[in-house]
Amino acid sequence: MMHAKQGSGVSRRRLLAGAGAATLGAPLIAGAAPAPVKIGLLQPLTGFLAYDGIQGKYGAMLAIDEINAAGGIKSLGGAKLAPVLADAQTSPATAIAEVDRLAGEGVAAIQGGFASDLVLAATQQAARHGLPYMVDVGVVDQIVGRGLTNTFRFGPGFGKVTQDGLANLAALNNAAGKPAKTVVIVHENGAFGSGMAKLLQAKLPGLGFEVVATIGHPTPQRDFTNIALQVKQANPDLIIPSNYKNDYILMALTFAQQHVRPKAAIYSILGGAASNAPFAAQHPKESNYIMDCNHYYDPNKPLSKAFAAKVAAKKWDLTYELMLNYSVMRVLADALERAASTDAAKLTAAIAASTYSDTIMPYGPTKFVHGQNIGAAPVNTQIRDGVVEVIFPTAFASAKPVFPIPAAG
Numbered sequence: 001m002m003h004a005k006q007g008s009g010v011s012r013r014r015l016l017a018g019a020g021a022a023t024l025g026a027p028l029i030a031g032a033a034p035a036p037v038k039i040g041l042l043q044p045l046t047g048f049l050a051y052d053g054i055q056g057k058y059g060a061m062l063a064i065d066e067i068n069a070a071g072g073i074k075s076l077g078g079a080k081l082a083p084v085l086a087d088a089q090t091s092p093a094t095a096i097a098e099v100d101r102l103a104g105e106g107v108a109a110i111q112g113g114f115a116s117d118l119v120l121a122a123t124q125q126a127a128r129h130g131l132p133y134m135v136d137v138g139v140v141d142q143i144v145g146r147g148l149t150n151t152f153r154f155g156p157g158f159g160k161v162t163q164d165g166l167a168n169l170a171a172l173n174n175a176a177g178k179p180a181k182t183v184v185i186v187h188e189n190g191a192f193g194s195g196m197a198k199l200l201q202a203k204l205p206g207l208g209f210e211v212v213a214t215i216g217h218p219t220p221q222r223d224f225t226n227i228a229l230q231v232k233q234a235n236p237d238l239i240i241p242s243n244y245k246n247d248y249i250l251m252a253l254t255f256a257q258q259h260v261r262p263k264a265a266i267y268s269i270l271g272g273a274a275s276n277a278p279f280a281a282q283h284p285k286e287s288n289y290i291m292d293c294n295h296y297y298d299p300n301k302p303l304s305k306a307f308a309a310k311v312a313a314k315k316w317d318l319t320y321e322l323m324l325n326y327s328v329m330r331v332l333a334d335a336l337e338r339a340a341s342t343d344a345a346k347l348t349a350a351i352a353a354s355t356y357s358d359t360i361m362p363y364g365p366t367k368f369v370h371g372q373n374i375g376a377a378p379v380n381t382q383i384r385d386g387v388v389e390v391i392f393p394t395a396f397a398s399a400k401p402v403f404p405i406p407a408a409g
Helices: 002-030 049-071 091-102 116-129 158-175 190-204 225-232 245-257 277-282 302-313 320-339 343-352
Strands: 038-042 079-085 109-112 131-133 151-153 183-187 209-218 238-242 265-269 291-296 380-383 385-394
Touching: 038 049, 038 091, 038 151, 038 320, 049 109, 049 302, 049 320, 079 091, 091 116, 091 320, 109 320, 116 131, 116 151, 116 190, 131 320, 158 190, 158 265, 158 291, 183 190, 183 225, 190 209, 190 238, 209 225, 225 245, 238 245, 245 265, 245 277, 277 385, 302 320, 320 343
Parallel strands: 038 079, 038 109, 109 131, 131 151, 183 209, 183 238, 238 265, 265 291
Antiparallel strands: 291 380, 380 385
16 A cells, blocks of 8 residues: 555656646747748759759749748748759659659648649649649640649740730731741740640731741750751741750851841740840850740849849849749748648648739739639840840830841841
């Protein structure tokens, strides 16, 4: 009996001591930093598209640094965003494997992808895991046309870009007295370029343009000499290219070497380097007067100017991949703030209900309809003496267009 009583007393004392320790420790637990919110950054970080992927990573990381420095996700107790990098290389199969890895690492969402082929595969796999996925570029409209409720594209797809690009081209041509009548389309053979070429072939005749040749090429294309000769033989008023950066640069340099100069313009739609600041600066002669309808920011916003200054301070290239990923991360952080949760279903619902408008892009408020941000729109740019200038819409313009281009001197 005595032993039993003593045992009971010891247990009670231990219980009280434990309770006291718990009470003393409670403020430490309450004041502890919340668990970080893991965000998967999926990009082609190696391979042919590495430049674009690394630029996308830089943009996302810049936004993450700013968000964390401003106190993190306040509705989650100031939780910091923690990037988890994933390299899709240039392979859809690798993109799928990386999505599986990110899911296993417990990310709350994935953003990025860049190339349409990679995004098509990655978003499908993310849907299998129930993970919200925010697309940075990936312009093929099938990405948001498959009914995947986890997939959200912040920028415009090629349907919207082509619609605006062709409307602006027709307006330019009409205002100049219709100097352009014939067109050669040059495109990469993937989902992006082939889809764009098909759309252009359908739409250009109705605007008064005759497509005299459509020339496809693989990605990467190692030599554009033969393509330059085909274009030269067709002697078009307009060349409309749709391909990725490295191919675009090689194409433009080859055109210059082969004295391929259309009468009216090289008018790109989603041209891989046509709105690329390093290409413009490094090749001012070969790139001069090239036009593009593409993703680009509003250079006149105070937020845009601050962003550009930070990019310059870091000695990064100011490109649309960087612009879009910076913006997408801000939209995602806003959704996390409103969801006050990393639960996939709650976060997906919060993204779907976005109205965020504090971005550097020339967009209206974010509004996702079937996964597409219908507030998104492209702009037209033109390279002038080594600088990328915005020429349309006039509300965002930094220069007036030159069309047709001056005759070769």
